[in-house]
């Protein structure tokens with residue numbers, strides 16, 4: 225009986241590994257060529273720019289730094305989808321495409337930890353902002369928007 229279970233488990237593991245190898249050949253999410261920078265915000269200060277770069281640019285700019293695991297499916301699919309969606313909502317490298325929310329909501333999005341997303345912070349601890357930095361980024365972005 226145990227032998228049979230071990231045999232079934234081994235077959236499942238092998239099928240899993242084969243599938244993992246096969247999905248690497250699916251082209252979706254493999255193109256990591258960043259589009260050119262079209263237009264940048266008229267930053268109110270270098271500090272605001274630095275904070276946005278640190279916490280937001282990987283998904284909201286054309287300067288995404290793609291980590292090594294972004295080449296491995298199925299993680300590659302999730303990251304690619306996040307960046308494509310992030311850029312389509314807000315792109316610091318294509319500023320003419322506009323600002324996605326009412327300025328009053330920005331503080332909520334940042335302070336409630338909606339942005340940057342929690343799963344991103346897990347892999348990018350340096351993007352974590354403390355309370356003072358969050359305040360600086362919110363005020364700085366609002367000043368930048370109103371310039």
Ligand code: HEC
Nearest residue numbers: 279280282283306309310313314324325333339340341344
């Ligand atoms: C890991 C990728 C990622 C990072 C990093 C990130 N965002 Fe986003 N952001 C997204 C995605 C994806 C969406 C689209 C969410 C949706 O439509 O469901 C989004 C949407 C938004 C929106 C639109 C409002 C909304 O709720 O739809 C704002 C504003 C925003 N992000 C601001 C920021 C700011 C400011 C930072 C940095 C502090 C940041 N984001 C960091 C991925 C990211």
